[in-house]
Amino acid sequence: MDKYELRAIILSGTLLSVFFFAVLYNSYNRKIDMPTCIPFNKTFEKSEVKQIDEGLYEVYLVARMWSFDPEEIKIPAGSTVDFYLTSKDVVHGFHINEKGVNMMAVPGSINKITTRFDEPGVYRFVCNEFCGTGHQNMAGSIIVK
Ligand code: CUA
Numbered sequence: 001m002d003k004y005e006l007r008a009i010i011l012s013g014t015l016l017s018v019f020f021f022a023v024l025y026n027s028y029n030r031k032i033d034m035p036t037c038i039p040f041n042k043t044f045e046k047s048e049v050k051q052i053d054e055g056l057y058e059v060y061l062v063a064r065m066w067s068f069d070p071e072e073i074k075i076p077a078g079s080t081v082d083f084y085l086t087s088k089d090v091v092h093g094f095h096i097n098e099k100g101v102n103m104m105a106v107p108g109s110i111n112k113i114t115t116r117f118d119e120p121g122v123y124r125f126v127c128n129e130f131c132g133t134g135h136q137n138m139a140g141s142i143i144v145k
Contacts, residue, residue: 037110066138072140073141074145077117077145081117082114083113087106093127123144
């Protein structure tokens with residue numbers, strides 16, 4: 001094997017490991033889990049914010065051209081929220097910048113992610129998949145009190 005080839009292999013292996021551990025470390029520190037796809041054969045039609053227990057919420061979000069339903073979610077600080085996300089029409093995105101939450105809203109399926117809101121404030125969520133002429137208007141807020 002050529003020595004430059006070997007160096008390239010070692011360098012790419014090292015970089016791959018660094019990126020892999022950076023993702024693991026970051027997701028552990030931000031207390032978020034990986035998005036999971038739930039293979040339901042029927043997606044939900046209605047949006048809902050459900051309190052399951054003290055500090056535990058389930059949010060059923062419906063994305064459509066060009067809004068989220070619900071657009072505003074109010075929860076107390078220290079809450080853990082399971083987001084269930086689906087789309088009525090095309091593929092949309094769901095991104096909460098401060099929480100590192102990023103998943104897709106796919107018609108006909110449900111994606112789920114869990115995150116915790118310890119700090120009070122307003123957390124904006126936006127659509128980050130280009131979905132048509134009203135894409136830039138797709139946003140909402142999570143108000144943590
Ligand atoms: Cu929905 Cu962009």
